[in-house]
Structures are given as structure tokens and as C-alpha cells.
Amino acid sequence: MAREKFQTLTEPMFYILLTLREECCGTDIMARVSALTRGRVDLGPGTLYNLLDSFQQAGMIRETSVSGRKRSYLITDKGRETLRAEYLRLLALTEDYKTCAGEEDLK
Template sequence: MARKKLDTLTEPMYYVLLSLRQERHGYGIMQNISALTGGRVNVGAGTLYALLERFEKDALICRTRVEENRKYYRLTEEGDRVLRVEYERIRRQTADMERVLREEEQK
């Protein structure tokens, strides 16, 4: 799990939250993550349901409905905030790497 109350997100955490920008059920989340990442990231059922439980407890997601034994979830405002903070953190890391690579190329 992430450190210090979701200071940073693991890759599975990030993609679960990203997937829940639209309402989805568990299997739909797993399919979306695989599609988004071209199969590079796969979140197993055990990991997914542990994350959903934690995210719901932390009010990052909310259950929107239950239909035919499928629980549907969606990102909350707080979940969107956490996701955007992580996105900006990743962007800063990428920018740092790009700057280092440019500097190395100029030498």
C-alpha cells in the first residue's frame, strides 16, 4: 500500500482510481486497467477488492449501486484530488528525467 495515508500511490492503486473516473464494477475495473495499459498492468481480484475496501473506507470512492451481485463504484471528489496529486507527482518525475537526459545529450 502507499505510504503515509496515500502520500504516493502504487501502480495498481493509481489505475484503480483512474478507472473509477467512470462508474464500474470490479471485473470492469480489471478489464479497463488491462485495456488502458495494453496488458502491462494486471490487478488480481484479491488486490482489487482489498483496494476497493480501503478506498471506500478512506472515502476516495463510493459504492453507487449493486446490481446482480455486482457492486459498482465511482471516484469521489477526494479520490479525484488524490489521483490528480499523484498525476502531478508523476509529471514532475518525468520532467526531471527528461531534463537529465537532455543535459546528458548536450555533453
């Protein structure tokens, strides 16, 4: 059975949506994701713009302004719901780890 698109998010997807809680253009998104993750997640332009297009088609973000080639985006209610669902899924994973591995493995 095929998995529904955006049922789970990759790290780049998660951080793009998280960043778009405030209006940003592509360059700002890349910089903010890099800063937020201390360079751990590095978004290339190809990945970023493909995901922005997919998110926009899915109604998870909306374009807010266009100035020449510069486009800005903002998360929608659907995008917020998806981001929150992923956050809760990740919390459940960490709780399962704690239950199975115990607190001593966290040190």
C-alpha cells in the same frame, strides 16, 4: 517517519482511480485497466477488492449500486484530488529525468 497512506499511489491504485471516473463494477475495472495498459498492469481480484475497500474507507470512492454480489463504484472528489496529485507528482519526476538525463536518453 511513516509515510501517509495514499501519499503516493502504486500503478494498480492509479489505474483503479482513473477507471472509476466512470461507474464500474470490479470485473469492468479489471478489464478496463488491462485494456488501458495493454496488459502491462494485471489486477487480480484479491488486490482489486482490497484496494476498493481501502479506497472506500478513505472516502476516495463510493459504492453506487449493489445487485447480488455485483457492486459498482465511482470516484469521489477526494479520490479525484488524490489522482490529480499523483499525476502531477509523476510529471515532476519525468521533468527531473529530462533535466538530469537530457532529451537524448528519451530516444
